[in-house]
Amino acid sequence: MRVSTRFSDSIHILAFIEIYKNIRLSSEVIASSVETSPVVIRRLMGVLREAGLIATKQGSAEPKLARDPKDITLLDIYFATEGNKPLFELDKKTNPECIVGGNIQDVLGDYYEQAKVAAQRKLNDTTLQDLIETILVKQKAKEISG
Amino acid sequence: MRVSTRFSDSIHILAFIEIYKNIRLSSEVIASSVETSPVVIRRLMGVLREAGLIATKQGSAEPKLARDPKDITLLDIYFATEGNKPLFELDKKTNPECIVGGNIQDVLGDYYEQAKVAAQRKLNDTTLQDLIETILVKQKAKEISG
DNA sequence: TTAATTGTAATTAATACAGTTACAATCAAT
DNA sequence: ATTGATTGTAACTGTATTAATTACAATTAA
Numbered sequence: 001m002r003v004s005t006r007f008s009d010s011i012h013i014l015a016f017i018e019i020y021k022n023i024r025l026s027s028e029v030i031a032s033s034v035e036t037s038p039v040v041i042r043r044l045m046g047v048l049r050e051a052g053l054i055a056t057k058q059g060s061a062e063p064k065l066a067r068d069p070k071d072i073t074l075l076d077i078y079f080a081t082e083g084n085k086p087l088f089e090l091d092k093k094t095n096p097e098c099i100v101g102g103n104i105q106d107v108l109g110d111y112y113e114q115a116k117v118a119a120q121r122k123l124n125d126t127t128l129q130d131l132i133e134t135i136l137v138k139q140k141a142k143e144i145s146g
Numbered sequence: 147m148r149v150s151t152r153f154s155d156s157i158h159i160l161a162f163i164e165i166y167k168n169i170r171l172s173s174e175v176i177a178s179s180v181e182t183s184p185v186v187i188r189r190l191m192g193v194l195r196e197a198g199l200i201a202t203k204q205g206s207a208e209p210k211l212a213r214d215p216k217d218i219t220l221l222d223i224y225f226a227t228e229g230n231k232p233l234f235e236l237d238k239k240t241n242p243e244c245i246v247g248g249n250i251q252d253v254l255g256d257y258y259e260q261a262k263v264a265a266q267r268k269l270n271d272t273t274l275q276d277l278i279e280t281i282l283v284k285q286k287a288k289e290i291s292g
Numbered sequence: 293t294t295a296a297t298t299g300t301a302a303t304t305a306a307t308a309c310a311g312t313t314a315c316a317a318t319c320a321a322t
Numbered sequence: 323a324t325t326g327a328t329t330g331t332a333a334c335t336g337t338a339t340t341a342a343t344t345a346c347a348a349t350t351a352a
Contacts, residue, residue, distance in 0.1 A: 002309045002338050005237035008254060012237065016246045026328065033244040034237065037311060042329060058329045059319030074257060078234075087233060087265060088224075091151035091158065091180065098179040100162045103284040107277060108154060111220060115268035119233060122261035131253060138249040148307050148340045155341095172297065183342060188298060204298045205350030 006081040009034055010044050014053065014077065015132050018069050026061035044081070051080030069132060075124035087116040152227040155180050156190050160199065160223065161278050163209050172207035190227070197226030215278060221270035233262040 012034050017025060027038035027045070034041065045063060048054045053072060056063045065072070090109055095101035158180050163171060173184035173191070180187065191209060194200045199218060202209045211218070236255055241247035 003235040004309065005235055006309090007234060008237045008250075011254060012240065012246060012250055015250065016244075019246060028328090033241045033247040035239050035241050035247070038329095039312070039331090040310065043310095043331080046330065056329075057319075058317065059327080061319095061328060088153055089149040089151055091154045093181050094158065095179045095181050098162075099285050100158060100165060100281060101179040101181070102288075103281045104154075104158055104161065104277075107280045107284060108157060111269070111272050111277070115265040118268045119261040119265035122264045123257070126257050131250075131257070134253045135246060135249045138253060139245050142248075148305095150340065152340090174297090184297095185300090185343070186341065189300080189341095192299065202298075203350075204348065205296080207297060207350095 004082070006044060006047075007078055009036065009040075010048055010077050010081045011074065011128075011131065013041065013044060013048065014065065014069075014072065014128055015135060017054065017063050018065055018128065018132055019135075021064070024061050025063050029061075048077075048080055051076075053077065053080055065128075069128040072128040073124045074126045074128075074131070075120050077128075078120070078123055086112060087119060088112040150228070152190060152193075153224055155182065155186070156194055156223050156227045157220065157274075157277065159187065159190060159194065160211065160215075160218065160274055161281060163200065164211055164215050164274065164278055165281075167210070170207050171209050175207075194223075194226055197222075199223065199226055211274075215274040218274040219270045220272045220274075220277070221266050223274075224266070224269055232258060233265060234258040 013030055016030055016033055020029075023029075027041040031038045031041045045054060045056060049056050052066055053076065054063050055066045090105050090112065092105065094104060159176055162176055162179055166175075169175075173187040177184045177187045191200060191202060195202050198212055199222065200209050201212045236251050236258065238251065240250060
């Protein structure tokens with residue numbers, strides 16, 4: 001299928017809301033930075049609101065972060081948008097009568113879980129604040145060299 | 147889309163070939179353990195052959211591991227079947243005129259890479275031999291309790 | 293020589309996703 | 323209070339990825 005950019009786009013939205021907190025933040029404005037449609041932005045923001053990451057008000061273009069950016073990690077955003085789904089897919093339909101088919105799902109599931117948690121720990125190491133500061137540094141670097 | 151089970155099925159195939167190396171290993175037999183069609187098995191085996199993990203001979207139902215199972219890790223199989231693709235997808239189309247849109251791809255790409263490598267290191271910790279031995283232990287445990 | 297098998301291409305059906313359209317509910321400014 | 327802008331949400335569409343299927347030439351082994 002088409003690959004999901006929900007996670008990346010949601011991070012984008014949250015960083016945008018924080019960096020541009022002093023201007024008017026309609027879904028239209030945010031959409032122009034993400035380069036998608038305002039409906040897609042509103043849909044993602046609904047998910048972020050349900051996850052307790054932002055606060056919005058219907059009819060008013062004033063979304064706000066619901067928590068300090070130091071207290072939001074990339075893992076929080078990942079769970080909000082993708083849930084705790086497997087990172088590597090098991091084949092759930094294998095022959096239970098066979099030694100391999102009857103045991104591989106349990107065994108592989110354990111290994112996959114360990115790899116998933118390792119990745120999630122890394123995501124949990126980075127806060128929205130870290131990301132924003134890094135973006136601002138990269139921008140300054142661009143401005144002096146360009 | 148439908149989720150890919152190539153990685154899991156390929157691991158299954160390799161474990162099956164090793165455990166049942168003394169019987170006739172047609173794609174039909176392997177398919178009955180994976181519960182899929184022989185064509186799917188042959189297609190996956192073609193990929194594993196190209197990656198240097200198995201040796202096959204056209205017309206002959208005798209696939210063999212090309213390396214010692216101690217020298218094949220889950221990561222080797224992952225790279226063979228999925229390649230070194232991103233584990234988390236960037237949105238590659240963001241507004242370069244915006245501070246966020248113009249920098250987030252680079253910054254997020256770095257964080258994603260770190261998380262991906264963390265997961266890959268875990269996959270690289272497990273060999274096909276480990277997997278096979280764990281499957282055989284689980285099977286024995288089943289047999290004594292059932 | 294022949295039956296079985298591999299290797300591979302082409303096609304199909306299912307599924308997940310962003311994007312789009314449409315519109316009711318709500319807000320903010322007057 | 324009225325009005326124009328905005329959010330929230332549902333329904334639908336187009337696209338891309340995948341396993342499964344069909345078909346068949348090439349190869350093997352008895």
